[in-house]
Amino acid sequence: MNIHAPKRMTVDEYLAWATGQPGRYELIDGVVREMSPEKVGHVEGKITAYMALKSAIKRAEVACFVLSDGATVRISKDTAFEPDALVYPGPRANADSLEIPNPLIVVEVGSPSTHKYDAGFKLNGYMSLPSLQHVLLVNAATKVVVHLKKRGAGPEFESTTLTSGMLRLDPPGLEIPAEDFFAID
Numbered sequence: 001m002n003i004h005a006p007k008r009m010t011v012d013e014y015l016a017w018a019t020g021q022p023g024r025y026e027l028i029d030g031v032v033r034e035m036s037p038e039k040v041g042h043v044e045g046k047i048t049a050y051m052a053l054k055s056a057i058k059r060a061e062v063a064c065f066v067l068s069d070g071a072t073v074r075i076s077k078d079t080a081f082e083p084d085a086l087v088y089p090g091p092r093a094n095a096d097s098l099e100i101p102n103p104l105i106v107v108e109v110g111s112p113s114t115h116k117y118d119a120g121f122k123l124n125g126y127m128s129l130p131s132l133q134h135v136l137l138v139n140a141a142t143k144v145v146v147h148l149k150k151r152g153a154g155p156e157f158e159s160t161t162l163t164s165g166m167l168r169l170d171p172p173g174l175e176i177p178a179e180d181f182f183a184i185d
Helices: 011-018 040-060 115-127
Strands: 025-028 031-034 064-068 073-076 079-081 085-089 105-109 134-139 144-150 157-162 166-169 174-177
Touching (some): 011 025, 011 031, 011 079, 040 085, 040 134, 040 174, 105 115, 115 144
Antiparallel strands (some): 025 031, 025 079, 085 105
16 A cells, blocks of 8 residues: 655644545654554454453543553654554543543553554653553463553553453552453353
């Protein structure tokens, strides 16, 4: 597919351009990056992550909302990502919003073609967000969740790898069995 986008743009220009465009995109250092079509396993992994987070929010009765991919997260003035799932605090975003400015949790579901990108460049971008408390890198094929949790108010994160057991995401106060990220019903 031929992308008819300006050579460089800001996130605001990108969001205006991307509205109504066919396909899926991210903005990296001012340049539009077309996202590849997804395999069924990746789509199922995103849905499973969304359902696990949605159920945990309901159980915990916290004032948070979960979205599957499609919402934009602004990393800088010229970089914006579209995580596979995210959780943000209330109030609920306007239905016409394209962007979630204050994610608490972002999820990237790994695939062989995106693992290095998700666990490298994108991870560094996410970790720069002041609101972000947790990054989950999910690999449904190997049944592994890498949980990166913010330490204090600074930009440092600690990493835990889970294949089973309870994943604690506090804030906002969620508990999710790691296996919930791998169960496909």
